[in-house]
Amino acid sequence: MRFFAVFLYLVITSSVAQADRVTVFAAASLKNAMDEIGLAFEEKYAHTVVFNFAGSSQIARQVIAGAPADLLITANALWMDEADEMSSIASESRFDLVSNQLVLASSKAQTITLDYESLQQSLSGGRVAMALVDAVPAGMYGKQALEHLGLWDALEPSIIQADNVRAALRFLTLGETPLAIVYRSDVISEPKAYIAATFPEESHPAIRYPAALTERGVTSKVAVMFHTYLKSRDARAILSRHGFLAIDGVQG
């Protein structure tokens, strides 16, 4: 009987502790930056932040299906629009957290002009790793950029597609491909990769990471606190350090 009482006590107190917790579903490419932001928030406000990092399609679907997330941060507007349409997020809380740059990454420090000859030379028969060009934001941006530059048709036979942008970077760092098209933030965090070229902004749709409170999160004080914290100077500085760009294009 006493054991049961203790057990009940622990169950109750743990659920009370949950009330002070905020759960964030965020795109995988934000992991390093968001972990740091989470720690900073925990230190400052003594509340716990719990993350679930996965592909935008996965986290959006889970939130739409009713997962217990307080915030949703995706890697493109497409999935946030979908969540909005399904009334899973509080539309008024939606804002663009941060931007990114699409870059051509190489396994050695060099500059490559984004034209056919230079690319062919750097490839010398090898391949370019990208995320799925029809499905993953980084891949879709990449294909659009190459099309804009008139390089897609010529480069297509050399392209291999990974299931996410980190996997594409992996092919580069393992030496399987000489080049990869990934985000600036991915290269910053990877010592074995270098930025060889940056795709001009006009060559692809604006890269945006929208963030919003979910229907559930709107009612949680701590979630709203975290939502506000994301717009703070501290958070911006952390994001900038990890290679993301502030929305106005100026690096913080």
Add this chain to the structure above:
Amino acid sequence: MTDWLSPPEIEAVLLSLKVAFWATIVSLPFGIVVGFVLARYEFPGKHLLNGLVHLPLILPPVVTGFILLKLFGTQGPIGSALEELGIVIAFSWSGAALAAAIMAFPLMVRAIRLSFEAVDVRLEETARSLGAHRFQVFCIISLPLALPGVVTGSILAFAKAIGEFGATITFVSNIPGETRTLPSAVYSFMQVPGGEESAYRLVILAVIVSMTALLLSEWLAKRVKTVVEGR
């Protein structure tokens, strides 16, 4: 059929069938030998072999794919050696077949091992007393009697190979026409809002193919058993 599935989707399905077919056929001899050895012999390191065989079953598929990439990629020890011989596995359908074969191998070996264990050892002894060397015993007695299990193991492996995704995409990525198998195509569709419709079409097709394979294996195994036992 062509109205129901677009050309890239048909391509994915055909590629899946091709990859699964070769994965099964090429791993079959290995599956038979390993299944037989595990069923009949005791030796130091037997547990290690058994563990290795079952590794793809317990490791996350992405990890298996990663290991394959390190070994068979162009920078890997085996991959670079093969390249010298002119054999390219990385980023090709043969790499997809290798990934599928490795993932399906544990299932194949289990079924085959069980069927060898079910073969009466005394029949093998009888054959030896009649003058058969071990290899003759294996070919004339053990293998034919274990055939129902071998058939089952093959078809199980085939079905698993068709559904293989995680290891494949990590190892040979997604290249339409070369490594973009049916599960890869389904995964791609799932990444886009509203893509579920297309995904469902392929999923239904995958279910049909797998169910057909399983039913076929049941029927084939029964037939082989009847022939072998002479009823």
Add this chain to the structure above:
Amino acid sequence: MSLSVDFKLSLPDFDLKVAFDAPTGITALSGHSGAGKTTLINVLAGLVTPDYGHIETDGRVLFSSALKVNLKPEERHIGYIFQDARLFPHLTVLQNLKCGRWFRRLPMNPSTIEEIVTLLGIDHVLSRRPSQLSGGEKQRVAIGRALLSEPEVILADEPLSSLDSDRKKEILPYFEMLRDQMSIPIVYVSHDADEVTRLATTHFELAHGKIHSESSDS
């Protein structure tokens, strides 16, 4: 031809230590179950290796600890007839009969095959599978299979004990025929006194791994 046997094998319950000669004809081995009869047969067949000893047939050494010889079962040219026939279920009767010659790469010799088939009265079942035979028919095929492998010794481990008395009566004459017409030693294990009386040229009794009595029919 004769078979000369002398070996020791340690078993969990007792030591199997025997020495005897089996001349042409039937050497019957009787004893209670657990006395080591089947183990003895398996040693002769090469399926079990003794601790030390010497086994040879007319100058051909099958096992010798002194000479470090231990022929594998398939090299011993021994025909083994089991209690439960042990025909290969996936082969026809004819294929079963031929397989000894096939394994040993002996010429098929259709006339020999026909002779033995007629002798054993199994010509009408040649294309059947073992599962379609009666107990008596199975045992006759087993005898034929062992004979056709051109053995130098025949081992029979209670070949009639799983048959009913009618079948036994049917098969016994075939063993008599083997005894009288073939010039090879036949080691015949049985606990049935009548069988032993009727068949045995020589008779040993085995108890707790040792031979206790000898008697010969002359």
